[in-house]
Amino acid sequence: MRIALDAMGGDHAPKEIVQGAIEAINKYSFIEKIFIVGHKDKINPYLENGQNKLEIIHASENITMDDIPTVSYRTKKDASISIAAKMVKDKEADALISAGSTGAQMVASLFGIGRIKAVDRPAIATVLPTLEGYKLLLDIGANTNCKVKNLKQFAMMGSIYAEKILEIKNPKIALINNGTEKTKGNELVQQTYIELENMPGINFTGNIEGRDILLGSADVMVCDGFVGNIVLKLIEGMAKAVTSLAKEEIDKSIRAKIGAGLLLPVVKELKSKLDYSEYGGAPLLGIDGISIICHGSSKAKAICNSINIAYNCHKSDLIKIMTNNLKMGDV
Amino acid sequence: MRIALDAMGGDHAPKEIVQGAIEAINKYSFIEKIFIVGHKDKINPYLENGQNKLEIIHASENITMDDIPTVSYRTKKDASISIAAKMVKDKEADALISAGSTGAQMVASLFGIGRIKAVDRPAIATVLPTLEGYKLLLDIGANTNCKVKNLKQFAMMGSIYAEKILEIKNPKIALINNGTEKTKGNELVQQTYIELENMPGINFTGNIEGRDILLGSADVMVCDGFVGNIVLKLIEGMAKAVTSLAKEEIDKSIRAKIGAGLLLPVVKELKSKLDYSEYGGAPLLGIDGISIICHGSSKAKAICNSINIAYNCHKSDLIKIMTNNLKMGDV
Structure with a gap:
């Protein structure tokens, strides 16, 4: 499984985010690749040698807690959360994970990935x-x-x-x-x-x-x-x-x-x-892809846990089941 | 101060309600009279001799938790909560206190006592x-x-x-x-x-x-x-x-x-x-009189405390101040 992980979001970013990714790679064999999306100069100090399952995807900007999500999503074209969402949309990654602004992740998921057609509003x-x-x-x-x-x-x-x-x-x-x-x-x-x-x-x-x-x-x-x-x-x-x-x-x-x-x-x-x-993340349900919102205070353990949650969603084909059931149910 | 106390409401009625009244009389000198409103046969066993500040007001009915308040208020004309509310309306008592059905007390307060004119909905x-x-x-x-x-x-x-x-x-x-x-x-x-x-x-x-x-x-x-x-x-x-x-x-x-x-x-x-x-009661604000709602689980101590709260409302002329301020404020 391939994860697009926003390295720039959260109180302990990017250090704990990167460490969470490393923890997950050491712990879980299901990980094919974790894309660490963020500013490369800020991420690099926390990388260890020989982490070939980690790949930095450089993003020059990030949406902060002070930004208005809808505005920043339009203006900060090179924001880490937007790039990570686009990777899910383009099937380059199987899940988006962030501990940054919840609003930004919602907007990026909604507009960057899109929603399941039968769902009016993700939750x-x-x-x-x-x-x-x-x-x-x-x-x-x-x-x-x-x-x-x-x-x-x-x-x-x-x-x-x-x-x-x-x-x-x-x-x-x-x-x-x-x-x-x-x-x-x-x-x-x-x-x-x-x-x-x-x-x-x-x-x-x-x-x-x-x-x-x-x-x-x-x-x-x-x-x-x-x-x-x-x-x-x-x-x-x-x-x-x-x-x-x-x-x-x-x-x-x-x-x-x-x-x-x-x-x-x-x-x-x-x-x-x-x-x-500690449980490690809240899924944004109704998005046509896996998007896990982590608590802003997430440390490495929570990030690692959220990766496991993303995997559970992935392996159980959650999005497909949801799409089918909601269509059939005509909710 | 004169209190109309609904003796029939609450998980521990009438025993703890009556005991709360006795406790209050022993504790507070401000009490002129507590009217114990309820069925006299059920209240009598808990009365002690020489309680001349206690007076039973007989009520043959009471509104239970299973009753629909608006319906029962109309049909059970002799319900303890309705009689207690009417005593406040008729200035025979200065406050209504009950640990019974909150809905019944609201209806009895609203229709029996009435609301402060400038208040659309009591809270x-x-x-x-x-x-x-x-x-x-x-x-x-x-x-x-x-x-x-x-x-x-x-x-x-x-x-x-x-x-x-x-x-x-x-x-x-x-x-x-x-x-x-x-x-x-x-x-x-x-x-x-x-x-x-x-x-x-x-x-x-x-x-x-x-x-x-x-x-x-x-x-x-x-x-x-x-x-x-x-x-x-x-x-x-x-x-x-x-x-x-x-x-x-x-x-x-x-x-x-x-x-x-x-x-x-x-x-x-x-x-x-x-x-x-334990604090002893939640005021129903916006009623044109003092109406204190006690928790259904109230024991004597909580009833005694609620009587003190009613007194604080009474001595500070709360209803008058509220009436004036809301009128002036044109809320």
Whole structure:
């Protein structure tokens, strides 16, 4: 498999990005080539000799977090994300991976690679650690204003992804709502509920409330990108807030300090379990090619993991299955 | 002050409700009378002799969680929540408190007491524990479909409540959004942002992301009831999920078990800090009278606390200030 990896995006670019690529090559035999797309002078210091599966594709520009994605995509013709997307479009690479501006990757994927015809709006799906293992949440920010047909397509795409990539049989699909009853919710969600009930090809199980998201009772949780983004970031922030509050309390007593010391391995294990960024990347579903969005804070391990996710999408022929199912389903 | 307390609502009604009233009478000298509204045969066993500040107001019916609020309000004429609301309307009581069906209390407050004229839709505001102390979140479920003017009114009402009841000077008002930039968000929030920027009488500080909600950077967080409900319940569920995951890990090692034992006081302290239900009640803002919604799981302590909140609203003349400010502000 050939990966187009944007080396210029993310808080730890390009160092950790390149190191992630090297880690992946050492770990995974499926890699034929990783194209490191970015400024060669910035990438070169991190390359080791004898890495013949790594190839630098020079890009003189990159789209930063401060750029307006749609504008920069047009004006920065030589941006690393755009070049990487074009390589996927031209079948020179099998997947695009970046830890840079999510907006830039969305625009580059949408216009550079294109979308699956039956999909009106691609969605970003993320894997969430829950009490019942990894579950899928989408959309987490690609679409802040959604229509019923968008949520229906998210449900279908999420269902396919959960089945093929997360290997969950007959995944349970739920709508995030302010109550479990059918009559609950805003207009969008109420209407979507009725349509999902009657949609063939998915196992729709109803509504899920905020308090059940992390319990893992649903395999695929569907919402618009506005709600999904708030949910995801709240989970992120909550972990930080609890840690900070706990530290404050622990510092008050020696007894608690000893207790905390003894608990350290558990806390580390928990942190790693709850840290969805370690999982390594959120697929942009609905694009006519594999596009994996990595967290901006991604380090080498996350990049390496995201390459594995891209491979799972590739080997299971995810895009083809999605294209066929969405066409057939006439969602 | 005179309180109309619905004794029939909540998981622990009527026992804990009555006990909460007794606790409040013993604790607070401001109480002139607490009217315990509900079925006298069910309340009587929990009364003690010599409670002359307690008076049972008999109600033969009550609206349960399974009832449809709007329907039951019309058909169950003798429901405890309706009688309690009417007492506020008729100036026989200064505040309504219930731990029963939120929908029933909303309907009873709206139709039984009435709303402040300048307010189109009342909102439920809850106090959230954050790293910077108690902050306000509204709406948490009264309105799943909102317009710009609703969010503007929520902002104004929240600002007044934060200043008068939470005693935060010049409270910082923020919109919950999927990004901090002005251009972020769905149509509703984008439009509201522009209007709040130009609204006199409030200290609007921009958008707040999910990850910042518990950090406490804003004093009043405004959103529609659909989002607010998901946010609040997610915080509830997260606490449970983390506890459950931690327990699982701790049970694996003796070392961790000892650590957890030593940490128990800290965990209890944290739990109490994070448990917003202990705070004792969420005001229904926009009603032309004091209406405090208690968590369904409320025990005596929470009921007692909610009576204190009702008193704070009463002594600060909250309803009058809100009525005047909203009229002047022409929100």
